Amino acid sequence: MKLIGFNLTKMDLEKKSDNLKDLKISTSIDILDVKEVKSDFLNSSGSLMGVKFEYLINYEKDIAFLKFYGNIVVSMDPKQADEITSKWKDKKLPEGFKLAIFNIILRKSTIKALQFEEELNLPLHMPFPSFKSTGKKK
Numbered sequence: 001m002k003l004i005g006f007n008l009t010k011m012d013l014e015k016k017s018d019n020l021k022d023l024k025i026s027t028s029i030d031i032l033d034v035k036e037v038k039s040d041f042l043n044s045s046g047s048l049m050g051v052k053f054e055y056l057i058n059y060e061k062d063i064a065f066l067k068f069y070g071n072i073v074v075s076m077d078p079k080q081a082d083e084i085t086s087k088w089k090d091k092k093l094p095e096g097f098k099l100a101i102f103n104i105i106l107r108k109s110t111i112k113a114l115q116f117e118e119e120l121n122l123p124l125h126m127p128f129p130s131f132k133s134t135g136k137k138k
Helices: 078-088 095-119
Strands: 002-015 024-037 047-060 064-076
Touching: 002 095, 024 078, 024 095, 047 078, 047 095, 064 078, 064 095
Parallel strands: none
Antiparallel strands: 002 064, 024 047, 047 064
16 A cells, blocks of 8 residues: 555534643544545556545543544555455444544644644653653763
8 A cells, every 4th residue: 555645624623611620631533534536647558546535632520622524545456456446335344444544634634633732732642652761870
């Protein structure tokens, strides 16, 4: 599977409170639609699959939320595409495909989320790398 395109179509964010007491941050990803994509300008030997998604970062107890909607286009083997299309009729996806799509969403959307969290003065939804002292002196 090869990533062909990723774009955000809508971003919805709101900070409702500055009270961070008992803060709990949760995230969720929902796949809204999966379908084969026909393209005249992409010359691909495989099948193109389009995925619509929603990615939510929720600062609970009604403190804030960041919601991203977007589209992903991936190229893949036609047999895999047929399996995905068939399973999606029951709103299910093969585990390997689902994990790959979730990782693409996280990798691409987290960058935007961190930027907006900084602008809204919200705690980051994930630990940020940092240096720590080992306590040893030379």
